[in-house]
Amino acid sequence: MGRLREAGAPLAHERIVAMYNYRLLEKLLFLPFHRLNEKRLEAACRHKTVLITGASSGIGEKLAFKLGYLPVHLILVARRGDKLLAMKRDIERSSARVSVYRADLRNAGEREGLLSMIHRLPDGIDIVVSNAGLSINRSIMDSLDRNHDFTRTMAINYFAPVELLLSLMPLLKSTQGHVINISTINTSLAPLPGWAAYQASKTAFDTWLRSASPELHGAGIATTSIYFPLVRTPMIEPTAAYSQMPAMSPEHAADIIAKSMYARRRTWMPWWLPFGQLVSVLFRGALERAAARKLRGRGR
Template identity: 40%
Template sequence: MFGPRSIQSAVSATGSFVLNPSRGLTDLRRAIGRHANDCYATGKATRDGDLTGRTIVVTGASSGIGDAAARLLASRGAELVLVARGLDGLRQTCDDITAAGGTAHPRTADLADPADARRLAAEILEDFGTPDVLVNNAGRSIRRTTLDTVDRFHDYERTMAVNYFGPVALTLGLLPAMVDAGRGQIVNVVTWGVHAGSMPKFGAYHASKSALAAFGRSLDSECTGTGVCVTQVGFPLVRTPMIAPTESYDEAPALTSEQAGAWILRAVLDRPAQLYPRYASILHAVGDISPRAVGRIIGRLGI
């Protein structure tokens, strides 16, 4: 039978933190809040913190995680190519980076359109040469139960277009140049649920991010020895404008955009295979004991 002691057993196996068996779910939620910004990195290869001379492309850079990551990367000397659907917000980010002594170039593209993603890739190569890093950050989130989407197939089409096909098209457009140059990194922003295994009410979103993560893991293996690697960044909840309409998240543990941006910086500097929050590893361990319990736990925890 699955219960608090089983939770503790699974958590102990991760070497994370100790729960009171009589208050398993309560303590787990509190622990998640305390450790929301803690992450596990696998395949770590520490690098120098100076990014001077490196060109980094960041999609979804006009606000939230992308904006925060761009500012941090620029502060380390990187030249930024910042991408968003429109110039609103994007110009402000670029202007702020320039005012602080950095370099940032705005580019617009609708990454839900693979043809536009390929056009963007060609433009980047023409204008800036082979980038050192591509951060596939742009994304779309939809929170609905599957029963609430039976007449909304477009929810699945839209999330796959933005979260999977767009990043794949942009990656394919830049990858050959990276391999030829013998250097490069693809950073895919996915979600902690890819590692934990279940995200109730996020079926469309979870499926699209899982697809991107699977693509990235395969590509990382295929690129062994080429100088190119792929890093998966599985964020927990991040307090951005995208989650504002969901009132149930008002009190939920969440990263700030600045904390999330620091994860992106760490991914670029250390080039790990993946970055995930500690509690994703905990829930993954719980899932090994009782896969269906993970969904119930996540639902009750409100994360």
């Protein structure tokens, strides 16, 4: 399935064994395993153009290398141009063709440049993986003079994907394409102190896409919203508390995204999320009071 495979790259099942090296609690939280049907994935993606934002690290990087075994055209977008070029060199030793575009999607001019490049492609676009995002954990009281925390977070987590999709919808309609949104379980749970900017921005785009999805489906465009739990990527490293918490591997996350490209399920979420939603509804008042007491205790 490509020159890398023939040169002795690990077989699919060997990659899976390495990927699921989880502790017991993580195995319970992240079941069932999502073993890829590589034939179905290749059939779904063959000769298609796939846009991946936030492609230079974490989930986006793992997904790009996973799809690199296929005869596809990958458009990789991120802020780190040097990393994207290195990825292009590595991936193109296999089967995929790679175009890279360095852009900070918070910047309107750079978004416009990316869209101009995509609209010039002769074959349009088939799959959009909206993966770029910004996480921020900061108390409201520490944000009184930091309105930019909110404008920047909304810019990348909400305004950027909305603008990209509004522009790309005609292309996706012509190819009967697929939009895959990399969301978070936080959009379905009670808001947490310190996460106002992040949860508001991710919920905004999740709601936008769910509202737009019936119209997109009517135009022949599939949509998938993937609600990931904590994933061990560079984005979570600034939050010290996450270092010891159960977290999904980015390889596992990439497999879930890849599987959605042929399964085309409208949503994916961990098996336990509905229980978390129920707790959020039934005990929201108690949880908020407990959080307030804890924060008051810190302020003494």
